[in-house]
Amino acid sequence: MKDGVNGVALAVFIFFFLAVTVMGFLASRWRRAENEQSLDEWGLGGRSFGTWVTWFLLGGDLYTAYTFVAVPAAVYAAGAAGFFAVPYTILVYPLIFTFLPRLWSVSHKHGYVTTSDFVRGRFGSKGLSLAVALTGLLATMPYIALQLVGIQAVLDVMGVGGGENTHWFIKDLPLLIAFGVLAAYTYSSGLRAPALIAFVKDTLIYIVIAVAIIYIPIKLGGFDEIFAKAGEAFGQTNEATGKPRGALVPGDASQWTYATLALGSALALFMYPHSITATLSSRSREVIRRNTTILPLYSLMLGLLAVLGFMAIAAGIQVKNGQLAIPQLFENMFPDWFAGIAFAAIGIGALVPAAIMSIAAANLFTRNIYKDFIKPDATPAQETKVSKLVSLLVKVGALAFVLTMDKTVAINFQLLGGIWILQTFPALVGGLFTRWFHRWALVGGWAVGMVYGTAAAYGVASPTQKHFGGSSAEIPGIGEIGYIGLTAFVLNVLVTVVLTLVLRAVKAPDGVDETSPSDYTADAGDPGVQTELPKVGAETH
Amino acid sequence: MPETAQRTTQGKQPLITPLRVVIGICLFAPFVAMLWVSSYAKVEPTLAGVPFFYWYQMLWVLISTALTMVAYKLWQHDQRGRRTRQGGDAR
Numbered sequence: 001m002k003d004g005v006n007g008v009a010l011a012v013f014i015f016f017f018l019a020v021t022v023m024g025f026l027a028s029r030w031r032r033a034e035n036e037q038s039l040d041e042w043g044l045g046g047r048s049f050g051t052w053v054t055w056f057l058l059g060g061d062l063y064t065a066y067t068f069v070a071v072p073a074a075v076y077a078a079g080a081a082g083f084f085a086v087p088y089t090i091l092v093y094p095l096i097f098t099f100l101p102r103l104w105s106v107s108h109k110h111g112y113v114t115t116s117d118f119v120r121g122r123f124g125s126k127g128l129s130l131a132v133a134l135t136g137l138l139a140t141m142p143y144i145a146l147q148l149v150g151i152q153a154v155l156d157v158m159g160v161g162g163g164e165n166t167h168w169f170i171k172d173l174p175l176l177i178a179f180g181v182l183a184a185y186t187y188s189s190g191l192r193a194p195a196l197i198a199f200v201k202d203t204l205i206y207i208v209i210a211v212a213i214i215y216i217p218i219k220l221g222g223f224d225e226i227f228a229k230a231g232e233a234f235g236q237t238n239e240a241t242g243k244p245r246g247a248l249v250p251g252d253a254s255q256w257t258y259a260t261l262a263l264g265s266a267l268a269l270f271m272y273p274h275s276i277t278a279t280l281s282s283r284s285r286e287v288i289r290r291n292t293t294i295l296p297l298y299s300l301m302l303g304l305l306a307v308l309g310f311m312a313i314a315a316g317i318q319v320k321n322g323q324l325a326i327p328q329l330f331e332n333m334f335p336d337w338f339a340g341i342a343f344a345a346i347g348i349g350a351l352v353p354a355a356i357m358s359i360a361a362a363n364l365f366t367r368n369i370y371k372d373f374i375k376p377d378a379t380p381a382q383e384t385k386v387s388k389l390v391s392l393l394v395k396v397g398a399l400a401f402v403l404t405m406d407k408t409v410a411i412n413f414q415l416l417g418g419i420w421i422l423q424t425f426p427a428l429v430g431g432l433f434t435r436w437f438h439r440w441a442l443v444g445g446w447a448v449g450m451v452y453g454t455a456a457a458y459g460v461a462s463p464t465q466k467h468f469g470g471s472s473a474e475i476p477g478i479g480e481i482g483y484i485g486l487t488a489f490v491l492n493v494l495v496t497v498v499l500t501l502v503l504r505a506v507k508a509p510d511g512v513d514e515t516s517p518s519d520y521t522a523d524a525g526d527p528g529v530q531t532e533l534p535k536v537g538a539e540t541h
Numbered sequence: 542m543p544e545t546a547q548r549t550t551q552g553k554q555p556l557i558t559p560l561r562v563v564i565g566i567c568l569f570a571p572f573v574a575m576l577w578v579s580s581y582a583k584v585e586p587t588l589a590g591v592p593f594f595y596w597y598q599m600l601w602v603l604i605s606t607a608l609t610m611v612a613y614k615l616w617q618h619d620q621r622g623r624r625t626r627q628g629g630d631a632r
Contacts (some may be wrong), residue, residue, distance in 0.1 A: 078584075087575035087596045090605045094568040097609060225589030248584060249594040255578040260573060293613050296606040303599045307591075 005159040013158065013347060017178070020197045020348055024185030025194040029540070039113055040381040042190035043363045043387055044281040045077035047108070051194055051290050054282040057356070058291065059298045060198030061278045062269065065150030065350030066414075068205070073322040075309025077247035079234045081254060083306050084261045087298040089527025091266035093292040100270065100521040102432045103286045108280075109519040115276050116368040122513025124433045126372055126438040128256050128285060131446050132424045133368035136273040139417035140361045143272070144398040145410040147357075149323065151178055152402070154343045157327035172403055179354075184393045186355045187388050191281055192387075194355040201352050204345035206301065208330075210341075212311075213304045215377075216333050220314050229314040258471045264486035265460065268422040272351065273360035285523045287461070323407075340351040354395070357363030362390035410447065412468040416457055419485035423449035426496050432520065437496055438503040439511050452490035460484075558618050567612040571605040 040047055049057060067085075074082030103118065111120045115136065120129035139419070155174050185193045220226055227248065234246040248256050269275060282288055312325045315332060320326050330342040366387040371378050402410060427442045462469025475482040574580075575598070584592040 080594060083595065084597065086602065090571050090575055090598075090601055093605065093609055094571055094612075097568060097612065119614045224587075224591070227587075227590055227592060249582045250578060250591055251582075252579070259578050260575045263572075289613055290618065293606065296602055296609070299602045300599065303595075303602060307595065318588060 005267040006336055006339065008336035009331070009343060010158050010160065012337055013154075013344045014349060016200070016341070016344035020072050020267070020351065021181050021185065022192040023196050023200070024181075024189060027185070028189035038365065039363065039383045039387055040111075042384050043359055044115060044277065045191040045195055047281055047339075047343055049195065049287070050253070050283050051280050051287050051294075052317045054197040054203055054278065054287050055291055055294055057191075057195045058275070058295060059283065060349075060352035061274055061356045062301065062353075063205075063349070064147055065154075065303070065346050065351040066143075068346050069147075069150050069153050069323050069326055070101075071302060071306050072309035072312065074325045075306045076312045076317075076325040077246065077309075077322050079230065079248055079310075080132055080250045080298040081246065081258065082309060083303075084258050084283060085266075086267075086299060086303045087258075088265040089302055091262060092269050093295055095266055095271050097289060097292045100279055100288050100515075103276070103428075104279065104282065104285050104288055105522045106432070106436055106515055106519045109522050110515065113280070114273065114364050114367050115393070115424070116364060117272070119427050120368070120372070121429070121430060121438040121514045122435070124513060125443075127366055128427060128439050128443050129372065129445075131443055132427055134366045135420050135424050135446075135450070136364050137361055139421040140273055140357050140364075140415035141398060142401070143274075143356060144357045144361075144394065144400045144416050146353050146414050147354040148175060148349045148398060149407055149410060151175060151347050152320075153323045154346050155332050156222065157230050157324060158343060176402075178351070179378050179395060179399055182351050182355060183358075184356060186391055186395075189361055191277065191356065192390075194234040194352045194359075195281075197348065198352050198357075201345065204341060205349060208342045208345045209301050209304050211338070212308060212330070212333075212408060214473040216308075216311050216315070216329070219333060220311060224308050226314040226530045230310040235312045243261050253481070256482050260475075260482035260486045261472065264422060264483040264489065265418065265462075267425055267489065268418050268485060269278040271421045271424050271428060273364055274357040277356060277360040277363065303531040334462075343358050354398075354407045357388075358391040361394045362387040371468035378443070401420040411467075415468060415471050416454060419453035419488060420450060421451065422489050424484045424490050425489060426493055432495075433521070435513055436500065438500040438508060440508060441496045441499030443504055444499045449492030450493045452491055453484055456484045456488070488501065501514050506510050558619070560615055564612045564615050564619070566617075567608040570608055571601065574604075605620055 023309065027444060069499065071082060071085045074085075076082075103115075106122075107118060110121055112121065116129040116132070116133040119132050120126055123129075152175060160174050216225060217223055231248045234248060235244055237244060247254075270279075278289060282291075304530070308326055308329060312329045315329055317328050317332065318326055321330055327343065327346065328337050366383050370386050371383060419501075423446050424446055426437065430437050430442070456473050457471065458467050460469045460471070460473055471484055472481050473484050473487075474480070475487050581594055583594060585630045588596040615623055
């Protein structure tokens with residue numbers, strides 16, 4: 001690591017940061033609607049985004065700073081196992097092609113803002129809706145915290161993180177400023193701010209990746225050389241485990257893990273509240289389907305990004321904290337000014353998803369806890385006010401989390417969050433296609449999945465951690481090592497099916513379904529489908 | 542199948558048509574390809590120095606994109622066909 005502050009890189013970084021800050025505040029004027037005091041306006045950007053804005057927004061949302069840092073870091077650490085992110089994102093798009101348009105239609109017909117809104121309307125169960133909302137909140141919070149970890153990694157490499165002896169306030173000041181600014185423009189502009197900033201973020205990211213994938217291999221002697229060196233490094237024995245550090249291709253024993261991680265993560269991704277927020281903000285059903293055909297561009301980028309992990313090994317990058325591998329690679333390989341651009345890309349890459357996630361979490365709280373349980377007669381203006389405040393609280397919470405606790409705690413919770421959020425799949429996606437599942441059975445299945453998933457993750461040890469050491473464990477009955485989230489999900493579905501059969505047999509009261517079959521295929525322009533600026537709650541009784 | 546075909550003539554359209562089966566296959570193929578890890582967990586043949594494992598998966602990003610696009614176009618076709626047929630019935 002170079003000593004001291006990298007002045008040129010820092011200047012470039014600050015330039016871009018200031019530019020997006022200005023954009024963030026101006027965003028509230030972009031395509032402004034007449035009635036700003038509604039949650040659809042602040043929290044869903046007026047539900048008016050077309051194909052390209054949605055594409056940038058979803059890309060900005062799903063491919064976070066943490067992704068940019070963590071995926072190549074995983075490849076740097078273990079090789080092939082870290083590459084599961086690519087099949088994972090390949091599988092996401094056919095999946096969402098089938099179910100998201102239905103969610104869009106029913107949500108626009110009934111004015112749903114969150115997934116829990118839909119679950120409550122479909123199954124007539126506030127309890128089930130609360131379970132989905134709480135799971136969403138629990139899974140999102142650590143995700144926001146991890147965005148901070150991404151910014152911290154960049155600041156560290158630029159030399160503004162301070163040394164061991166720096167006073168904590170000085171050390172964390174850059175992070176505090178970045179987040180203060182983020183909180184302020186999210187508060188004032190809502191979803192429009194990250195939508196606009198996402199343009200800058202993605203443009204920077206694509207430029208950086210394109211340059212990195214050509215420039216760095218030339219400097220390192222080509223891909224042959226890179227993979228040869230990486231293979232050599234992975235063959236060496238890890239002192240902590242007594243096994244090789246990693247592998248260039250997964251061995252027989254780790255193939256189940258690879259496949260289940262890819263599938264489980266793909267199923268989980270669009271259960272996250274922030275993915276749904278970005279989806280529901282689109283203008284029409286067509287926008288979503290069209291997006292599934294252009295979103296894979298991001299998968300391509302992710303794959304190239306993962307390969308940077310091998311380049312870090314070939315370039316001889318040695319870092320104690322794996323998260324720093326890629327920022328350090330940029331610092332060593334690129335001229336200072338371009339390193340600054342790369343760091344800005346990662347930094348802004350943290351701001352966009354953090355803003356969307358906090359908006360999504362705030363919407364969940366407002367709609368499914370505040371309105372359902374605390375103040376049922378809240379007006380749209382009150383809802384918006386509460387949501388804005390909660391978006392601030394959520395960010396402060398995430399900041400406190402990162403500053404006071406060890407980073408591994410945030411990573412552990414993020415890992416658990418993925419397992420947890422997958423347990424809402426039967427209620428949400430099941431509910432989109434069939435009303436057969438009984439609401440209480442769904443609650444039962446969810447509870448079993450949550451408990452099993454948490455307990456199994458608790459039991460995973462790694463050389464550095466006694467608990468939560470990883471996300472895969474032996475699959476009961478099969479004996480292979482697989483992703484805990486997916487095992488929990490299968491259990492969840494089994495319990496839900498069995499309980500539904502039992503509850504249907506004893507004729508347990510079924511909730512009221514306020515949706516009708518045609519709601520799921522309605523498109524913009526159909527009668528009853530609100531296009532721009534619907535009134536919140538107008539159809540939700 | 543003959544039963545569903547009959548329903549078409551009565552105005553109610555079948556849920557499963559050959560076109561929709563093709564759409565389903567387009568969307569399902571990536572799952573088979575990607576989850577069958579042993580089919581691509583190997584180093585050889587390399588492409589420009591990149592092991593098979595990596596370039597094959599990157600290739601599937603492109604293949605799955607093409608498949609999703611085909612599915613999207615077919616779906617549009619399917620929906621248009623349905624709407625005109627329904628419109629015809631009403632008139």
